[in-house]
Amino acid sequence: MEKFTTLSGIAAPMPLVNIDTDMIIPKQFLKTIKRSGLGVNLFDEMRYTQDGAEIPDFVLNKPAYRNAQILVAGDNFGCGSSREHAPWALLDFGIRAVISTSYADIFYNNCFKNGILPIVLKPEEVDVLMKDAEKGANARIEVDLAAQTVTSSDGQVFSFEVDSHKKHCLINGLDDIGLTMEKAASIDAFESRASAQRPWV
């Protein structure tokens, strides 16, 4: 997994609430058995017409936002299914951070497994950054994971909370499975205890 330390990038505004995983990556693109290549289909049904032409009004089709690395979105971003194809598609497009007031639980976890930082800020702070993002390509937003801050293009600094374990893994690009396997002895011990107590499991 790619490390995440700091990011300075263009942010695309998506003020809609409840942006769900079916919008982020519609199900016809879940039939892949790979993780890569989904970026062209990110937000497919909002981004293209039925015959595949770009919809010019959609934010990521506007010249200013074609290279966006950050999304600023409405409440409850990523609700819906568990599909990890949603963060895979975001990542493949080039999005490394999302800013919103809240996320669906599974999507939130999935982001961390793929080097994407989902940032939770207060509604009034997201409002400021949404306006900032609307300024287009000249307004770069800065994210510093170590310091846990987001800085708007005009220098306003907002702090965010992040779980210490998740932060550690993201900053160092660590693979969870490797870390857990170091605790194999605890898992083995648990299994012996559990099979004595609940042999039917």
Added chain:
Amino acid sequence: MSPKTLYDKIWDAHVAHEAEDGTCLLYIDRHLVHEVTSPQAFEGLRMAGRKVHAPDKTIAVPDHNVPTTLDRANAKTMTEDSRIQVEALDKNAKDFGIHYYPVSDVRQGIVHIVGPEQGWTLPGMTVVCGDSHTATHGAFGALAHGIGTSEVEHVLATQTLIQKKSKNMKVEITGKLRPGVTAKDITLSVIGATGTAGGTGYVIEYMGEAIRDLSMEGRMTVCNMAIEGGARAGIIAPDEKTYAYCMGRPHAPKGAQWEAALTWWKTLYSDDDAHWDKVVTLKGEDIAPVVTWGTSPEDVLPITGVVPAASDFTGGKVEAAQRSLDYMGLKPGQKLSDIQIDTVFIGSCTNGRIEDLRAAAAILKGKKKKDGLRAMVVPGSGLVRAQAEEEGLAQIFIDAGFEWRLAGCSMCLAMNPDQLSPGERCAATSNRNFEGRQGRGGRTHLMSPAMAAAAAITGHLTDVREMM
């Protein structure tokens, strides 16, 4: 000992390791696997030279892609990419030695229906699956939730999940339901009351007389949609109905082990003075048969209501509501019962069990669907289908003009050929009405099986109580 919730008790019984910051390794008793969210996980194992840690606790079944038409044994009924995914699962199940129900097996069906049916899901277990509707299994008093593909790989490799504990939320449904009101109306009404983000960060325990009165099938319907309310999981304490459902299932314990299991299961309830971080109470008597009007499951109203206006909402919801109204092609003030439909879909892990088919058949018996309407019933598993045939339900559906399908997810998410075309409007018993969920441009109204059956007869959204 300090009082605990049911969630606390199951959690405590499964912590294999706890770090100083409270991050836990939670041991997983059952890992369910389907073809869409697992190929990259198995690939990851192969690349790292890892094995499945506990193949005997890992159960796989293809469901999302498989065609549900009667000719599906013919490989040509599947698109190439679908076939590749199903074949990948066939191969992964074999290579890694996990339990498997292939498409040709009568026990095949939607993973959340097969698990309980085969006795894999039992009280007090931790159950995960790369699918958000894993919450369904909470109906047994199991801690069950969806995970992403990286986590699927993590569970395959270690049989654990890195977790931090959620908060506890109690949702109590007091009193009795009125006639014509079902588990689906409960669960949709709860989401209507709390919003789709209302449960974020919580595990919900459903309790109260109306919940206890539900069958296991009804309880699964309620827990299935906990995720639509944003909760990590929904859970219901096990009781006599739970034990009766589990007893004798192929993978349920037998003899002395059954007795030992029962002794533990009987301790699985929330203590009287347990702490709740949030409490929501609805009166069973106040719940009406409901339908959704918009493109979020929280857009729910009693069937007697009218389509709202965007200006009825506040904040970010105003724009979302307007977008929903445009997408759904509805006008504010229009009576919900005047909305004409093109298609009826009865099935899914929310409402594809035998009781759901009985409820729909009870309304359809001796009647016909409206002319020109497309209607299909997709049983949740091959065994549900067989039982419905034995009980004569299949014939009622066929006589009413419904297609009688084989088991799978089907039009719930339209990954197989069953899809809505743009603008087509569907009365569906599934759980998501998102834009494009049932096919690009398709319009979904969620409701109970009885309500969907009523709509099939009249051709518009209908208050099922008028037919009872």
